[in-house]
Amino acid sequence: FRCRFALSDEDGSARQVDPDTGVCCPESVAVCAMASPDPLFSVRNNFYLGAYQTAISDASSLTGLSEDQKLERDTFVYRSYVELGSYEMVLSEIPADAPPPLAAVRQLASYHKAGPSPSSPVPDALEAGLSDGALSSDPTYLYVTALVRFLRGDAAGALRLAGPARTLELLALSVQVMLSLHRPDAAERQLRAMAAIDDDATLTQLAGAWVALAAGGPRVREAASIYQELGDRFAWTPRLHAGLASAQACMGRWEDAEAELLQAVEKNPKDPDSLANLAVVSLHLGKPAGRYLGCAGWTAAWGGERGGCAPV
Template sequence: MAAATTPDLLFGLRNSFYLGAYQAAINSSDIPNLPADDALERDVLVHRSYIALGSYQLVVSEIDSSAPTALQAVKLLALYLSGDKESAISSLQEWLSDAAISNNPVLRLIAGIIYMHEQDYNEALKHTNSGGTMELHALNVQIFIKMHRSDYAEKQLKIMQQIDEDHTLTQLANAWLDLAVGGSKIQEAYLIFQDFSEKYQMTGMILNGKAVCCMHMGRFDEAESLLLEALNKDAKDAETLANLAVCSLHLGKPSSRYLNQLKLSHPDHVLVARMASAEDNFDRALQSIA
């Protein structure tokens, strides 16, 4: 007789986190009688949810120096995103050179996330490329897409599909890759986000995913209504504001309010950097004519 498989007590919490339902993940985290490993994974996901909601100081204050490596790594991410970048990267490098903990999958994941923020993709891959968890494989897909290497991203996706084709992260990675490849793949990406929206709580991440697909397909009115729904859920979300700015331009509507909000709440966002660079070039061109 086959042994009964134990239920995955963290499935709902994990799924909420992956799909951007961060408050729902936090609210559903009070799970009794968790084994120690599951309890640690739960704590990691809850603190990462708080980070995603911008509550960096809460995470920094709640995780003390006696916490396990996985939680210490999450605390580093909170420090990094709160602006303490130099000391976070310095501590990260120190821990990654310590053979006793350097292979911890959460530490490697956080290293990948931080170096991806730094746009140092080769350094990120040093720590993520060997995989080991679905999150590490999914992060590899994101890094390769940022490097414009959809061929490598596709190899990572195939590994994920072999492990678990129906896993939420496999589906998400598939949609990201479809969007990067473009063309006829956009419709496939749209169907993945549509499937999520029918199965799970509608989140800003799902709405943005559908909206970006609509923009690629030239359906800007539909994209705008999805993005306004996302804005109702979180008025400061960087991707929503950036996508709304782009969508408004295509619809011939003013986009300055969304761009100004993006500048104020996310001064490091890639769209803000591109705008600043374009403005500098424009000013220099004017001066050369004057």
């Protein structure tokens, strides 16, 4: 096993785990006796990879969870449904008085359902919630609030919430914001903060690929290797295919990029990153791009929580 040390979610104690499974390594039996395997690893990991239906399926088979684990499970399940565009279902199943993380997901579903409307009440509701101690201390609530700020063009406001944070999700969002502001130096600093928490975590690896793509030059190969390793280790998703395609395109390998994007579209014909990049790649290859540009919804389909890759 290739092992790494991580912090127990329960008590902060050190434990050694296999990065592929989240299960304690046999070399550290004594430590494992004090820390149980993470039952939500697969759910969380599949969500970050963009395998939303798999995350939902994995969550449905979990048993023997604590109340806190059930809440986290439900949070990732409903976030997955948001990513799949099932806004009405999320709004109907999460009550208005739900716990903070679910309340945040409910607001996110409401925001995406309304579309980029300046009259949407969601941003004001999220901002008002920051004055509530229970909400303002919840990482998911902070993440959703920072994300909505970013999606509305308030990069500075997003960074005020995400920048000082020490959770992988908030730090990953701050990496994206910094890259959108053309601040690769600041994105590198946030990436180092993520690596200090868990350098082998999927989110850290994905953020490393984003930063490497933005850096360009020889580092594009690094990004390609990250996407390749994640796909081979876990499962190939449209997000990973689109990311690898971006790296291939940056290296001038347009045919390889097209092949990756076609696989992505085969898995999800409505994936906005894949369709947008496939249109660009088709133009570079001298092929018609109209059918990709004309796909109803790729330009408006953005609304996911995070971009899986940089555009070509």
